Amino acid sequence: MRRALCGPLGWALTAVMIFAACGGGGTGAPGPGAQATQGKSEPRIGSFDRPxxxxxxxxxxxxxxxxxxxxxxxxxxxxxxxxxxxxxxxxxxxxxxxxxxxxxxxxxxxxxxxxxxxxxxxxxxxxxxxxTDPDSKQLSTTYYSQILVKNDSGINDIAGLKGKTFAFADALSASGYVFPTLTVKNKTGQDPKTFFSSTIFAGGHDKVALAVYSGQVAGGATFIDVRTNAGMPADILQKTKLIDKAGPIPNxxxxxxxxxxxxxxxxxxxxxxxxxxxxxxxxxxxxxxxxxxxxxxxxxxxxxxxxxxxxxxxxxxxxxxxxxxxxxxxxxxxxxxx
CATH class of the missing domain: 3.40.190.10 (Periplasmic binding protein-like II)
Structure with missing residues (x-):
């Protein structure tokens, strides 16, 4: 029969075994509680830390x-x-x-x-x-692009803009670039880069309309109708006009x-x-x-x-x-x- 360990050595070994059983050694895999304290989780979406x-x-x-x-x-x-x-x-x-x-x-x-x-x-x-479609007055999931010029410019169609300056809204704008580009190609047989004397990207539809209104460019492309937006000059509808449009474009x-x-x-x-x-x-x-x-x-x-x-x-x-x-x-x- 084995003899039980007695004295100081026996008590020391017993203490070590109890400490290890309670997870005090720190060498084993940590429990859920230990994991939570070791690192922070990602902030919850919609919280102030992660709006x-x-x-x-x-x-x-x-x-x-x-x-x-x-x-x-x-x-x-x-x-x-x-x-x-x-x-x-x-x-x-x-x-x-x-x-x-x-x-x-x-x-x-x-x-x-x-x-x-x-x-x-x-x-x-x-x-x-x-x-709201300007013609049918019904709600629609599509809209149109327009080409604007100054009312007193003497320009009445796209052909009249040949060799003139022109403003687009942005290279990733449907009504301010893609559809007017398609219109120019279809109606003149030329790319806008060669049809116009120079082109710019104004950085927004309102900026295109204002560039036409101020005479900075001869023509420009925007959605119909940016001129009615808040903040536009009161007489912009009188001093600019639509000479062509393209669409329908998915909204x-x-x-x-x-x-x-x-x-x-x-x-x-x-x-x-x-x-x-x-x-x-x-x-x-x-x-x-x-x-x-x-x-x-x-x-x-x-x-x-x-x-x-x-x-x-x-x-x-x-x-x-x-x-x-x-x-x-x-x-x-x-x-x-x-």
């Missing part, structure tokens, strides 16, 4: 985008009970790169941008804008980044549609992008936009690559919960 980032296409004046964007942000915070942050990218391309880098969660996206979002598998469209819309939580995405879709039906929402969306409502869509809705870009000979990815990737946005400091 939901809402980005708007920089097609309008930044101040107007910020004002209307903050109103939409506040409505979404009330509807979801989560923290949101508004972002105004420096360009159409920068907005897409931000979404692809998961720096943007929800984005108001122009039609041509949406094809890039899909091609890069960076996100999914959830809503398309509804606008701009809203996209969610890849990997965004499905249930939260559904909640946001409902919240945006509901807010758009309120008086405050109607005013915000009207001021922002001339929207009169929203309709749920999927990726197929933007196929006509992709085809138009091909016909116009525009390499969407190449145009987007000309813009540098955005700098990573640091997380905001924690403050007060919503």
């Amino acid at each position: 939901i980032v809402l980005a708007f296409t920089p097609s309008q004046d930044v101040q107007r985008l910020t004002t209307s964007g903050n109103a939409i942000k506040s409505a979404l915070e009330r509807a979801t009970g989560l923290a949101w942050k508004v972002s105004i990218p420096t360009s159409y391309a920068a907005q897409i790169e931000s979404m692809c880098a998961s720096q943007t969660d929800v984005a108001f996206v122009a039609p041509l941008q949406m094809t890039l979002v899909l091609d890069k598998t960076c996100g999914t469209p959830i809503l398309a804008a509804l606008r 701009d819309g809203v996209a969610l980044r890849k990997g965004f939580p499905d249930e939260l995405g559904k909640q946001i879709t409902t919240a945006l549609v509901d807010y758009g039906k309120t008086d405050a929402g109607k005013a915000s969306f009207k001021s922002l992008f001339s929207w009169d409502g929203m309709q749920e869509v999927d990726a197929k809705f933007y196929e006509p936009m992709r085809e138009a870009a091909k016909l116009a000979g525009i390499d969407v990815a190449a145009e987007a690559a000309k813009t540098a990737r955005p700098v990573a946005t640091p997380a905001p400091s924690p403050s007060q919960a919503p």
